[in-house]
Amino acid sequence: MEVINGHKKWGFQGNPELNASSISVSGVLTKLMANRNKDDKRPTIPLGRADPTEFPSYRTTPVAPDAVADATYSYNFNCYPPTVGVAEARRAVAEYLSKDFPYQLSPDDVYLTAGCTQAIEIVVSVLARPNANILFPRPGYPQYEARASCSKLEARHYDLIPEKGWEVDLDSVEALADENTVAMVIINPSNPCGNVFTYQHLKEIAETASRLGIFLISDEVYGHLAFGSNPFVPMGVFGSTVPVLTLGSIAKRWIVPGWRLGWIVTSDPNGIFHQSGVKLNLPLLEGIIDDVDFCMKLAKEESVIVLPGVTVGLKNCLRITFAVEHSALEDGLGRIKAFYHRHAKMK
C-alpha cells in the first residue's frame, strides 16, 4: 500500500466495465427531471418510468399482501431457504407456468431468484467463458449488456424489424452466430417494443436456434401483459425443438417490483441441459477401478480426453463436453464405444 502525505492510498478500484455501460435508464431519467422548467406550473407527467406502484390504479390484488402476511405470521419461513428456493414456491411457479404448456413442468425445473434481474445475472455469469458470445435483441433491455460486459461475455446484437411488428431478423441471427455462440436472448412480450411474438414466429426462432446449436433464453417478465391481437405463448412450448431457459418474475404482472421474486425455469423435455452427466456402471467393466482410472486408460488407448466426474464433485461419472465440431464428437464417441467393448466383462 502506498502512503502519500502520511495518508494511505487504498488500492480500491471499481469494475471499469460498469462505467463503460453507464447509460442507465435511471441515470437518464434523473437528468431529464433536473432539466425541467421551474416556472412551468403544470404537474409533471412521468411517461418514462417503469414503476407505476405509486398510482392508485396500479395496486396489486389484496390477495397477495394477505398471503405474504400469513406466511410471515406463520413463522414457518424464517429459516435460510434452500439456494434454489422454497419447495412450495417452486411448485407454485411450476403449476402457474404449466397452464400454458403442453406438458407439466416439475418444481425441479424452477430456480427462484431475487427478481428477474438476479435471474439475468446468474444466467449471463454462468454462460461467460473465454471467447464465448451471446446474442441480444436490439432494441433490448440494458441489464443484459451491463451483465455481459461485467462477465467479459461478448454481446452481439441481432435486429428487431419495426416494419414486421418487431419480429426477430432471423437472417441477422444466422449471420452473427458462430461456434462460440452460447445462447440467444429474446424478450417476449417485448420491452421496449410492446409487441408479442406469434406462435409461428416463436417456432421459427426455435428452429433457427436449434439449427445453430444454441439454446434460448426467453425473458417473459411481461408474460400475459399482452397488448394487441397476438396471444402470449411461452417459448418453453418449443422446449423439445430447442432447450429454453425462461426468466420471469412477479414484478410486472402483479405490480410488486419491490418484492424481488423471480425465477429461472428450464424447459428441456429431451434433457439436453443434463446430457453431459454420464454415470459409469463399473461392475460391467473389467479392470477399471473408478472414473479416474477410466479416463487415464481412455486417454492412453484411444487418445480421447474426458473429465473424471470426481473433479467436479461427482465420483464415478464422466463429464463429456459436446461443444466440439460435430465430426470430432462422432469420432470421439465411436472411440469410447470401442474402448467400452474391449473392457466389457465377458458374460
Ligand SMILES: *Cc1c(COP(=O)(O)O)cnc(C)c1O
Ligand atoms: C423489469 C424487467 C426485468 C427485471 O425484472 P425484476 O423482476 O424487476 O428484476 C427483466 N427483464 C425485462 C425485460 C424487464 O422489463
